[in-house]
Amino acid sequence: MSRIHEALKKAEEQRSAEHEMHIEPPLASAPEVVPDPISMPVAAVPPLADERDRRTVSAAMPSFGTGLSVESLLSRCVAGHWTPDRKTMLFFNGDEQGYGTEEFRTLRSRLYQLRDRLPLKKVLVTSALPKEGKSFVAANLAQVLVQQQGRRTLLIDGDLRGARLHNALGTESSPGLTEYLLGEADEFAILQRGPMDNLFFIPCGRKVTSPAELVANGRLKTLLNRLEPLFDWMVLDSPPAVPVSDAGLLANYCDGVLMVVRSNSTPFDMARKARQEFSGKQLVGVVLNGIDQGNSYSQYYYDAYGKPNGKNEQR
Ligand SMILES: Nc1ncnc2c1ncn2[C@@H]1O[C@H](COP(=O)(O)OP(=O)(O)OP(=O)(O)O)[C@@H](O)[C@H]1O
């Protein structure tokens, strides 16, 4: 009996030892969903800004830190409460066919054609003399550029002497460029985001006694370099090129210069002198501003096709 008892006891011990050693495999975790490369859609067009925003952009912008999206960076901007001057800001009227808008669309096409051939993102708008329409052209160029969905544009008031763009937009002039150049504010403290999708604005900032020295102090280059990856276009307004040197300094940091000439106003020798100021720079075009309505090609076009005066609507 005792041997039988011992055998039973041994068998029992063996079973319980086997049971203890039997380890159930853990439940398999849910398989990772690996996209099937064949069934994934192929992107036919380059991504627009909205789509790029969802991606992290730390590689392109190491200066802002890692793992940040464009949208999270832009959420640091100042919320601009703009009340635009509708006479100057042609595209804020909601009238896509308003007078002058077609010319700005043509200008936009020309810039895109140029961009196919050369690097072009930072455009300086200048002219020989005061009151020739630099700010008007800069403001409307920036607006027409954001009419194309997903094209993010930064408008910068680089006229530290007679800044007026903040009036056109109906917003604060400060803090702005001068505060950044003086080292008193960072880029997001001066960057305004207004009601028009994808249009951003840096005003001139407070008045300073030595604007040319400030523009040349090296911080403008840093600012443009840091912000460049966030935008598709950067449009800089400037003071007149003949009386002061600022526009020439600003041009050093831009990819191209757009020259404004006022019809029946800018003297030929002044236009030529301004051109010489930018002799080493890329002149991307000349805007003939303020031409007679009767001479405007788009006026002719609209008359012929019945817009916007409605005379020929039956055609
Ligand atoms: N094509 C245009 N149609 C209507 N108004 C215009 C046009 N061009 C300029 N203006 C107006 O003329 C005035 C002078 O234009 P703007 O301020 O753009 O010139 P500017 O060259 O920037 O002058 P400044 O050298 O003083 O900065 C503004 O009131 C502007 O709204």
Ligand SMILES: [Mg+2]
């Ligand atoms: Mg101006």
